[in-house]
Amino acid sequence: MLSRGVALAAAVGYVLAFLPPAWLRRMWSGYAAYAASRELLYNTGVQAPQAVWYQYAAAVRRLSGADQVVVLAAAVDEPGLELAVAGMEPWGGQPLTEADLRAVLAAPQPVTVGHGQRLSIAECYARHCGGRYVRAIAVPLPSNQTAALLFINRYRSLFAEDDARLLADLGGQVAIVAERNHLTTRLEESVAALAAASQAKTDFLASMSHELRTPLNAIIGFSDLMQSEPQQDGSHLVPAEWVHTVLTSGQHLLRLINDILDIAKVEAGRLDLNRQDLALSAAVVDITAALRPLADRKNLRLDVSVPGVTVSADPIRLRQILDNLLSNAIKFTPEGGGVTVEAHRDGDGLLLSVRDTGPGIAQADQERIFDEFWQTGDPAARAGGTGLGLALTRRLVQAHGGEIRVESAPGEGTALRVWLPGPVNDLPLPDVAAAPGRGLLIIEDDPHAVQLLRTYLEPAGYTISDAATGSAGLAAARTHRPDAILLDLHLPDMDGWQVLHSIRADPALREIPVFIVSVIDERRAGQAVGAADYFIKPINRSRLLARLAEHVIADATARAPRVLLIDGDPHWLTLVAADLQGVGAHVTAVNDPARALELARSQTFDLVVTDMAMPTVNDCDLVASLCDQPAAVDVPVLVITAHRLDNATLSRLDGKVVTVLTKDSNTCEQLRAFLAELTAAPTPTTGP
Amino acid sequence: MNTAAATTPPAGDNEKTDPLTRPPRILLVEDQDINRALVHAILQRTQEPRIRGAHVTEAHNLSQARAALANADFDLILLDVQLPDGSGLTLLNGLADRTDRPRPPVLVLTGGALPQQHAAAEQAGCDGILDKPFVAADLISLALRHLPAPSG
Numbered sequence: 001m002l003s004r005g006v007a008l009a010a011a012v013g014y015v016l017a018f019l020p021p022a023w024l025r026r027m028w029s030g031y032a033a034y035a036a037s038r039e040l041l042y043n044t045g046v047q048a049p050q051a052v053w054y055q056y057a058a059a060v061r062r063l064s065g066a067d068q069v070v071v072l073a074a075a076v077d078e079p080g081l082e083l084a085v086a087g088m089e090p091w092g093g094q095p096l097t098e099a100d101l102r103a104v105l106a107a108p109q110p111v112t113v114g115h116g117q118r119l120s121i122a123e124c125y126a127r128h129c130g131g132r133y134v135r136a137i138a139v140p141l142p143s144n145q146t147a148a149l150l151f152i153n154r155y156r157s158l159f160a161e162d163d164a165r166l167l168a169d170l171g172g173q174v175a176i177v178a179e180r181n182h183l184t185t186r187l188e189e190s191v192a193a194l195a196a197a198s199q200a201k202t203d204f205l206a207s208m209s210h211e212l213r214t215p216l217n218a219i220i221g222f223s224d225l226m227q228s229e230p231q232q233d234g235s236h237l238v239p240a241e242w243v244h245t246v247l248t249s250g251q252h253l254l255r256l257i258n259d260i261l262d263i264a265k266v267e268a269g270r271l272d273l274n275r276q277d278l279a280l281s282a283a284v285v286d287i288t289a290a291l292r293p294l295a296d297r298k299n300l301r302l303d304v305s306v307p308g309v310t311v312s313a314d315p316i317r318l319r320q321i322l323d324n325l326l327s328n329a330i331k332f333t334p335e336g337g338g339v340t341v342e343a344h345r346d347g348d349g350l351l352l353s354v355r356d357t358g359p360g361i362a363q364a365d366q367e368r369i370f371d372e373f374w375q376t377g378d379p380a381a382r383a384g385g386t387g388l389g390l391a392l393t394r395r396l397v398q399a400h401g402g403e404i405r406v407e408s409a410p411g412e413g414t415a416l417r418v419w420l421p422g423p424v425n426d427l428p429l430p431d432v433a434a435a436p437g438r439g440l441l442i443i444e445d446d447p448h449a450v451q452l453l454r455t456y457l458e459p460a461g462y463t464i465s466d467a468a469t470g471s472a473g474l475a476a477a478r479t480h481r482p483d484a485i486l487l488d489l490h491l492p493d494m495d496g497w498q499v500l501h502s503i504r505a506d507p508a509l510r511e512i513p514v515f516i517v518s519v520i521d522e523r524r525a526g527q528a529v530g531a532a533d534y535f536i537k538p539i540n541r542s543r544l545l546a547r548l549a550e551h552v553i554a555d556a557t558a559r560a561p562r563v564l565l566i567d568g569d570p571h572w573l574t575l576v577a578a579d580l581q582g583v584g585a586h587v588t589a590v591n592d593p594a595r596a597l598e599l600a601r602s603q604t605f606d607l608v609v610t611d612m613a614m615p616t617v618n619d620c621d622l623v624a625s626l627c628d629q630p631a632a633v634d635v636p637v638l639v640i641t642a643h644r645l646d647n648a649t650l651s652r653l654d655g656k657v658v659t660v661l662t663k664d665s666n667t668c669e670q671l672r673a674f675l676a677e678l679t680a681a682p683t684p685t686t687g688p
Numbered sequence: 689m690n691t692a693a694a695t696t697p698p699a700g701d702n703e704k705t706d707p708l709t710r711p712p713r714i715l716l717v718e719d720q721d722i723n724r725a726l727v728h729a730i731l732q733r734t735q736e737p738r739i740r741g742a743h744v745t746e747a748h749n750l751s752q753a754r755a756a757l758a759n760a761d762f763d764l765i766l767l768d769v770q771l772p773d774g775s776g777l778t779l780l781n782g783l784a785d786r787t788d789r790p791r792p793p794v795l796v797l798t799g800g801a802l803p804q805q806h807a808a809a810e811q812a813g814c815d816g817i818l819d820k821p822f823v824a825a826d827l828i829s830l831a832l833r834h835l836p837a838p839s840g
Contacts, residue, residue, distance in 0.1 A: 202802075210770065210799035214720060217799070217821040221726040224823035225733055242729070245722055 035063065037170055048185065049178035053084035056174040060167050061086035066151040068129045071171065072121070073139070073147035074098035081121075083147075088129040096121055101146050109161065110135040110151075125152055137164050139171035142179075147171065207373040211256060211387065215249035222246050244571055259388035262320075263372070266395040271317075273399060277310040277425065278318060280350070281549070284341055287322045289550050290581070294330050301338035302330075304546040309343075311350045312422030317396045322352075324389040325416050329356035332414070349402065349421040356415075361408040369406060370394045393418075438552050441482040442466040443473030443499060444517065445492050449537070453486060453517075456541045457548075470494035474502055477509050483552045484532070489518040500529055511604050513551040515544075528598075561675060565589040566596040566610040566622070567640070572663075576609075579668040585675055593622050600626055605635050607678055609671065611663070612641040612649075623653060638674060640667060711741040712763040712835055717753040717779065718746075718797070719771050723820075727766060727797075730824040738835060739828060749773045754782065757789075763835055765794045766827075769809065777812040784813060793834035797822070 047055075053071055061069040068087040074097075081096045104111065104121040110133045113126040122134035131152035139147040149168045222245055226238040265271045284306050295302045311318070329339045337357035344351055361369060373387040397404045401421045408414035440462045444450050450466045457464055465480050467473035470491045477485060485503065489496030496516065503509045513532035517539065526534035533547045563585045567573050570591055577589040588605070590596045600608065608626055626637055639653065642663040653660070661670050714731070718724045724746055731742050745760070747753035750773045756762075757779075765783075769776045776796070783791050793815040798805065801819045809817050816830050 206800060206802050206805065209801055213799035213801070213820040214723070218722045218726055220821040221730070221823060224825075225726075225729055228733065228824070241725075245725065249722060 035059075037173055047181055049182045050084065052174060052178040052181055054086070056171065057084040057086035060149065060151075060170075064151055064164065064167060067131055067154055068125070068150075068152040070125055070150040070152070071139070071147070072096070072101055072150065073141065074101055074145050088152075091125060091128045096124070098146055101148055104134075104136045104150075105138050105146075105148055107136070109137075110153075110156070122150070125150055130154065135161075135164060137161075137168040139168045139175075141172055141175045143175070147175075204372055208260060211373055212253065215253040215256070218249035219246050219253070240571075247571060247575070256388065259392050263388065263392050263395060266392075266399050271396075271399050273314040273317065275312050275314055275400075275422070277423070278313055278315055280309055280311045280343055280352075281306050283311075283315070283318055283322060284343075285546060285550055287319065287326055288341065288546065291323070291326050291330060294327065295339065298330065298333070298335050298337075300330060300333055300336070301543075303338065303340045303540065303543055306341060306343040306352075307345075308426065309345070309350065310423075310425045311352075311420055312424075313400055313420055317400070321393050321396050321418060324393040325354040325418070328389055329354050329358065329414070329416075332356065333358040345424050346419060349419050350424045351417055351419050353415050353417045355413060357413045360410040360412050361406065361414055362410050366406050366408060370404070390416075438484075439463045439465065439480055439482040440484050440486060440548075441473065441476055441480060442486045443470065443476075443491065443496075444486070444488040445469065445490070446488070449488070449517075453539075456539070456544060460545055460548075462548075468492070470496070470499040473499055474506075474509075477503065477512065478506075481508075482512060484548055485512055485514045487514050487516050487531075489516060489520070489522075497525075497529065500531065504530055515547065561606040561678060562586045562604065563588070563675070564596065564599060564605040564608045566593065566608070567591060568611060572611075576668060576671065580671060580675065583672050583675065596622070597625055600635075607675065608635055608637045610637065610639060612639055612643070612645070623657060636678070638671075711743060712739060712831075713743045713745070713761065714831075715745050715747065715753065715756055715762045715765045715792075717750075717765065717771070717776060718768040719748050720768075723768070723797075727827070730827050734824065734828050736828050736832065739831060750776070750779060753779055757783070761789055762792045764831060765792050766831075767794055767796050767814070769796060769798045769800060769805075777809060777814070780812040780814060795830055795834060797827075 057069045057071050060066070066087070068085065070085050070088075070091075071083040072081040073083050074081060081098075081101055082090060085091070100121045107120070107122070111120070111122040113123055113132050113134060122136065126132060126134050129152060131154055133153045133156050135151040135153075137149045137151075139149050141147050149164070149171060151164060222242045226236055226242060229236045229238045231237075262271075284304055288302055288304055292302060326339065326341065333339060333356040339357075340353075340355045342353050342355070370390050372391040394404050397418050397420070403419045405417045405419075406414065407417065438461070440457060442450055442453050442464060444453070444466065445468045447468075454464050454466075465476055465482065467476045470493050473485075473487070473491075476482075487496055487499060491499065496518070500514055500516070503512065503514055514530075516526045516531045516534045517537065518534070519537045521534075521536050523534040523536075532551050535544060563580055565573060565577055565580070565587055567576070567589075568591055573589040573591055577587040580587045588599060590599065596610070599605075610622060610626070612623075623637060623639065636658040639657050639660045640663050641660060645653075645660060650660070659674065661667055716724060716727055718727065728744060731739060731744060734740055745756050745762070747756050749771050753765075753767075753776075765779075767776045767779060780794060783794065794813075795816040795818060796809045796814045797818050797820060798809065799820045800806075806817055815834050818826060818830055
């Protein structure tokens with residue numbers, strides 16, 4: 001009886017343990033699925049999708065009693081299938097494919113490993129964790145990706161197929177939870193990014209509003225005061241200083257607005273880059289020539305050493321980049337310092353550096369220099385810039401796909417390095433000043449000095465001739481007609497100044513630029529007698545090449561029209577000079593008639609523009625003496641006057657003056673039009 | 689430029705004179721040359737008898753302003769907010785703590801016209817705010833409201 005009872009109990013136990021009846025199994029697997037989904041849906045919180053899948057794998061392993069569990073899915077964007085594992089390390093082997101996944105799902109289950117089949121997913125995982133039986137069940141994902149749940153066991157599992165299927169079905173729910181968490185995380189990131197962008201925009205607007213109001217304050221405040229100044233004949237008498245302040249504030253405002261518009265264009269992706277292969281040296285020489293007066297005013301050395309290569313960039317934007325970097329360097333470098341422009345190939349692009357000997361920038365401020373409206377240093381110097389130059393430069397560089405970096409330490413100057421991607425090709429000309437066939441005459445008695453100059457200049461493509469005495473030099477100049485002359489001041493037969501004077505006096509040689517080379521610094525005297533430049537020995541090779549290039553190459557290709565601008569009013573001079581420079585003219589502006597005559601004598605101009613009401617010279621006398629200059633006899637003279645000229649004056653001007661313009665708001669426009677006409681027609685003063 | 693540039697000597701010696709009849713002593717704290725020139729021109733040109741001939745002391749930054757305040761009394765402070773060595777509003781904190789001298793009214797001249805910038809100035813305890821750009825009449829009428837009133 002007892003033994004029967006024991007046998008029955010054992011039989012029931014055996015049935016429950018190894019062949020549980022359907023009702024019991026349903027109850028049990030129903031509980032398992034319930035427990036798993038509860039754990040996953042309520043206990044996870046917002047976790048990364050991967051964490052959710054790991055939690056799922058762990059729950060499945062615990063509930064199924066499998067030795068190892070793997071969740072696999074064919075990912076859309078990355079190779080490999082593994083979403084999560086439980087009871088083992090992730091498998092780091094060769095990436096599996098979706099086809100492998102389909103194959104294992106199609107195989108009869110469970111797959112028994114170790115029968116010499118080809119290496120399938122089941123085989124890979126079983127070897128990885130030492131299992132023998134692998135059951136693969138498809139996981140129905142909402143996205144319809146192929147996915148599977150692998151149960152790996154050392155011994156054949158009693159866990160039934162439909163229980164496993166229930167857990168696999170749960171995978172679909174897990175995918176939704178994972179996706180929800182993924183979306184929540186991304187939403188949180190987007191909200192944070194939007195909040196930061198909104199704050200940046202508010203800060204930018206606040207600074208911009210402030211920066212715009214500063215010049216506006218001067219314009220509105222001073223114009224308001226002007227209205228209240230005493231009147232005479234219907235005009236207000238106002239201090240000239242106020243007018244000047246209003247003008248410069250207006251110009252400052254315009255620069256601000258232009259910079260802001262450019263920044264907005266880049267931000268909106270509306271900046272259309274017209275990328276071309278540009279000659280880097282030409283672009284650099286162009287900018288340095290335009291900024292040299294600023295550097296000279298502060299007595300700064302401006303050294304240029306760029307190879308003869310092309311860079312792929314938009315010409316206008318490259319100009320802006322160079323202009324911002326260089327004018328910044330010049331602005332922040334104290335008197336007597338130096339600014340160096342260098343470039344070389346770097347990786348798949350070109351690295352351009354502008355170094356200065358300025359005060360340097362502290363580490364903490366180095367990233368901020370690219371922020372809008374942030375400026376360092378002396379507030380007095382701040383008025384000079386918009387505070388947008390470097391911010392805009394960085395955007396322009398980035399729009400080219402490039403990078404900008406700053407290297408600096410307080411007291412050690414600053415280097416701004418711009419890397420621009422794209423092909424960097426050698427120019428057909430081998431150097432910055434490369435000028436094949438351009439003839440140079442060196443008038444110098446020391447053969448070593450001649451030899452040194454030859455080693456500098458010949459690689460750049462110049463054809464060199466030399467003369468050891470002043471008279472031989474003048475003779476050589478007349479026969480060779482060089483494109484430029486290098487003149488030593490110390491010569492055996494005659495003074496170098498005398499040679500220069502003879503060159504200037506000879507109509508055939510007058511236009512040849514003369515570069516003085518000397519051991520003594522008499523720069524000022526050199527400039528006064530019309531030397532193109534003055535070099536003190538020992539000569540800086542790159543500066544010599546750059547300056548020669550400015551005169552020789554620029555002169556030979558598209559020479560800028562040279563305008564002599566004479567007016568008693570310095571503000572008007574500045575305004576018109578800037579305007580004409582804007583259309584590419586080389587403008588010499590003077591407000592002293594005596595100086596004007598001196599210049600007309602010593603240099604060649606394509607156009608003379610003069611005001612009629614000069615302080616010290618009688619109306620027409622200046623014009624008359626201008627036209628009487630032998631050097632200026634062919635040069636058109638254009639008169640601008642604020643007053644209506646009477647007929648007597650007009651008749652006196654007749655034959656000497658090409659046009660009389662009235663000084664008004666259209667003057668600049670008319671001048672530009674006249675200049676355009678002048679440069680379009682071949683002028684008699686321009687050489688072949 | 690490390691010391692306050694006093695264009696006209698602050699009236700430290702005539703403290704006994706009637707504040708209603710002598711010209712006001714004004715401290716102008718502003719880093720931009722052009723804006724200082726504008727305030728000067730406005731104060732010089734005004735026909736308003738209570739402001740004409742004002743003694744103006746200039747400070748280009750906070751430290752110059754503090755030095756000026758330590759050395760002399762003022763009837764009015766015109767204060768820019770964005771100064772090279774910090775926010776002009778910090779000057780107001782120091783003023784409130786002082787007991788040795790009467791606290792002059794402070795008018796903030798600011799290019800920051802956003803509501804939160806105004807709120808910051810008000811919270812710092814300024815007596816009036818003038819947004820840039822301003823014209824002479826704005827500055828004069830605001831200054832008149834804060835200078836000692838003439839005896840009726």
